[in-house]
Amino acid sequence: MTAGDPAGIGPEIARKAMADSRVTAVCEPLYYGSQHPFAPGVLSADAGLAAYETIVRAVRDVESGGIDAIATAPINKEALALAGLPWPGHTEMLAELTQASNVAMMFWSEKLRVVLATIHIPLASVPAALTIESVSRIIDLTNRELPRFGIAHPRLALAGLNPHAGEHGILGREETDVLEPAVAQSAKAGIDISGPFPGDTIFLRAMRGEFDAVIACYHDQGLIPIKMAAFGQAVNVTLGLPIIRTSVDHGTAFDIAGKDIADPESMVQAVLLAARLAANKLATRSADLEVGR
Secondary structure (H helix, E strand, C coil), X not given: CECCCCCCCHHHHHHHHHCCHHHHCCCXXXXXXXXXXXXXXXXXXXXXXXXXXXXXXXXXXXXXXXCCCEEEXXXXXHHHHHCCCCCCXXXXXXXXXXXXCCCXXXXXXXXXXXXXXXXXXXXXXXXXXXXXHHHHHHHHHHXXXXXXXXXXXXXXXXXXXXHHHHHCCCCCCHHHHHHHHHHHXXXXXXXXEXXXXXXXXXXXXXXXXXXXXXXXXXXXXXXXXXXXXXXXXXXXXXXXXCCXXXXXXXXXXXXXXXXXXXXXXXXXXXXHHHHHHHHHHHHHHHHHHHHHC
């Protein structure tokens, strides 16, 4: 477990999660944090740099085989910027640290699974960022990664960008010009994908069991429904990395840092999912070795 921003609630929720019997029953938790004290709730470049250095240590250890997976506490994007670091979040940072060229942010819960086609960019930049190639790539990545979570044949749905999924071009052209061709291309490749569907109903349909995951066009389109459905239970997972990384579904909560009142449940769930993915990876590796014999 990485502590995230040391001025936030990360160290607290990591400490609480390490003591949780559900965690100790499935893994040996190790804590990665700063050796220096930081004032709770105080934004600083030093805290942003400390968070980054902690993540780098954990990544290098999992790459060398010293640990099996990483569960990260939240970092503060403003603190990273103050430290002169170029990444707007964990996802982009981890992609560069591990040299992964195709990654996606997924939020996992038993009630709903959401994958984001775009992440930390302004809303005004989203339409231009959505291309047939980029959307097809996210669909393919999601289809390839979900079997690791026990979904052998994923049923995927794509949310529309515009109200009513564009109403056949009346309310926007992104659906007809980009999203529909991306779905058709992916379906032709054998992926069970449908849409684009109106964003105001597709997440409810998924929660009722019609789809295994929804691909959202932009950050808040996906995060609002997942946090409404499963806040504190959802786990942020980076798809496409060569390592296992999970995280919490909330931020640094500077307003309650240092008060010992932070709820560690999302951190607990992040560790439990990381341990499950690591166990599945080890089991698959063992099975492959048996077949090779």
